[in-house]
Amino acid sequence: MLKKLPELIDPVVFADRESHVVGGLDISCLSRLTDTLFSTEGQLDVDLQFYRDAQVPKIEGSIKGNLKLICQSCLGAMDMAINKSVKIGMIKSMEQADRFEEGLEPLLVTGEKIALAEIVEDEILIDLPDYPRHGDSCEYYQKSEAFVESKRITQEEPANPFAVLAQLKKSGDQ
Ligand SMILES: [Zn+2]
Numbered sequence: 757m758l759k760k761l762p763e764l765i766d767p768v769v770f771a772d773r774e775s776h777v778v779g780g781l782d783i784s785c786l787s788r789l790t791d792t793l794f795s796t797e798g799q800l801d802v803d804l805q806f807y808r809d810a811q812v813p814k815i816e817g818s819i820k821g822n823l824k825l826i827c828q829s830c831l832g833a834m835d836m837a838i839n840k841s842v843k844i845g846m847i848k849s850m851e852q853a854d855r856f857e858e859g860l861e862p863l864l865v866t867g868e869k870i871a872l873a874e875i876v877e878d879e880i881l882i883d884l885p886d887y888p889r890h891g892d893s894c895e896y897y898q899k900s901e902a903f904v905e906s907k908r909i910t911q912e913e914p915a916n917p918f919a920v921l922a923q924l925k926k927s928g929d930q
Contacts, residue, residue, distance in 0.1 A: 767846055770806035771813030775795060777804045779831040782825065785873040790882065792888065794833040795826040798855040799927070802876060804842060815844040815863070818877055834888055840879055 759779035769776070780799035783789075784865035790796060800821035808816055819840040827834040845860045847853050863881075865873065 761872055763871060763873070765872050766867075766869050767806065767863065767867055767875070768813050768867075771808050771815070773806070774808075775806045777806070779801065779815075781836075781873060781876055783821075786877045786880065787873075788877055789794065789823070792825055792884065794826045797824075798822065798913055799835065800838060800876065800880075802872075804875075813846040813865075814860075815842060815846075815875070817842045823880070825884075827890045827894060828887045829889045829894045832888055832890070832894075836884075836888065838880065838883075840883060842879055844875070846878075 757834050759780040761777060761781050765777075779802060781802050782796075783793070783798050783800060784796040786793075786796075787919075799819065800819055802817070804815050804818055807816070819838055819842060821838045823836045823838055826832075826835045837863035843860050844863045845856055846863050846865045847856075850862070850864065850867060856862060861879070863870075863878075
């Protein structure tokens with residue numbers, strides 16, 4: 757079990773103090789991800805260094821771990837490895853973000869405390885696919901009724917002209 761992280765933080769104060777935040781964040785804390793997750797068990801390994809660089813408060817570090825997403829083909833569990841480099845610059849207005857160097861994510865700070873989980877969540881959401889799917893290797897899908905059904909229909913297709921004939925014959929009998 758990793759060290760527990762602080763829940764609410766003032767990121768600017770953390771930057772001034774050059775705080776180094778290291779620990780485990782419960783995946784169940786990532787509330788906006790709940791609908792896309794197959795399981796909310798486990799933790800993410802969070803390592804964030806807060807600091808000031810040329811007057812801009814920044815956060816740099818990493819988020820690592822594994823998420824169990826829901827495959828949109830089979831609704832089964834799908835592992836997604838998280839190995840995210842974090843580079844955040846804090847801003848007081850969105851215009852400031854336009855002047856940011858490339859690869860620096862803006863974080864709007866208002867002077868109020870922010871949930872650390874939310875910062876982590878924002879970073880994860882950037883990389884999350886809209887429709888997570890196993891792809892061709894989706895064995896769950898291949899075993900699923902929908903897949904078997906689609907195979908069956910494809911195989912029966914050549915028989916369809918006879919079905920049409922039978923139908924015609926039937927209506928002719930009337
Ligand atoms: Zn699947």
